[in-house]
Amino acid sequence: MNLKELATKLGLSPTTVSRALNGYPEVNEATRERVMAAAKRHNYRPNTRAIRLATGRALAIGHVIPLATRHEIMNPIFADFIAGAGETYSRNGYDMLLSVVPDEEEEQAYRDLKSRGSADGVILHAPRMNDPRIPLMHEIGIPFVVHGRATDTALPYSWVDVNNRRAFQRATEFLLDLGHARIGLVNGLEFMDFAIRRRTGYADAHAARGLPLDPALMSSDEMTEISGFRAASAMLDLPDPPTAFLVASMISGMGVRRAIEGRGLTMGRDISVIIHDDDLSYLKNGDDVPIFTATRSSVREAGRIAAEMLLAIITQHGSEPQNRLLEAELIIGQSTGPAPRRA
DSSP: OOHHHHHHHHTSOHHHHHHHHTTOTTSOHHHHHHHHHHHHHTTOOOOHHHHHHHHOOOOEEEEEEEOOSSOGGGSTHHHHHHHHHHHHHHHTTOEEEEEEEOGGGHHHHHHHHHHHTOOSEEEEOSOBTTOTHHHHHHHHTOOEEEESOOTTOOSOOEEEEEOHHHHHHHHHHHHHHTTOOOEEEEEOOTTBHHHHHHHHHHHHHHHHTTOOOOGGGEEEOOSSHHHHHHHHHHHHTSSSOOSEEEESOHHHHHHHHHHHHHTTOOBTTTBEEEEEOOOBTTBOSOSSSOSSEEEEOOHHHHHHHHHHHHHHHHHSTTOOOOEEEEOOEEEOOTTOOOOOOOO
16 A cells, blocks of 8 residues: 555545644644554555655664763663664664764764765663763754753753652661661762762752761672672671662672672561662572562663654654653562661
8 A cells, every 4th residue: 555545545645644743733632643544454565765865864863872882881781771772663665774882983973964964863871970962963963862860960951850859768768667777888880860869869868867878888789790799898898887788780790699698698688679670681689589689760761751752853843852850660579678687
């Protein structure tokens, strides 16, 4: 079936059908939904080459990944975000353009996407405080959405983020309520905005109870199994070790668990552990009963939301920046319990 035949079945002009399928804002939502449903029912696939020629769009979204050796984006969490975003792109007839570049070529990669017309927009990953990529996007004039937020950035921008500060504050409060007064923080790299917010939540919970922070109980590193193991091992070797850990990811949490069990201790009885981001497609937190207590937020869903937001920005020129703050859910698993009595 071609576009003209689909338009005839719907009693609409081919132009209206084309604009509905391509997200033009002047098509009302009821008509758009009717056209999309009919296209799906009749297995209609628009000619993407014709659409590109007619609209001047690339029908592609860019993701630029710096090939850094110490970069959080190499975490498997990225795959879940991309999977969620990819579902949205596919459903809307867009391709995904993934560019892995040396760190020093990242800026030029964005400029090339714009100058060559190879992407209609980009999603920025792993924002830092006052991230220089945000003014760069404004300068080159390409639509973009940030996965996360960039504290101290003055320019307006669209973002999707989880409430990292509140998630870690709540998790710390939960451990304090269980009687844990020595809580180790195994955080991500703290030049990343999300890690700064997580430390803030941890610190706020301590301050609210009048508890001082102990620098020896706070670590910042890549979210890997080995870094989690090393951080927990160092804290457990302290004269006054922690009775609980708050950990930035499930992967780091696995390393923390290895350090605990390597000392003949039992997670959940002798040492409590709370992790973040346990809702991953290929790394599940147990079956019926979660292994880890966790602050849960679906990274895959964040990918879908960010992609939908970006496609709306592309089709609705001049729209105001959009923001979406997702709340994390505290999931109780087997890794937490009351603070043990000490001699």
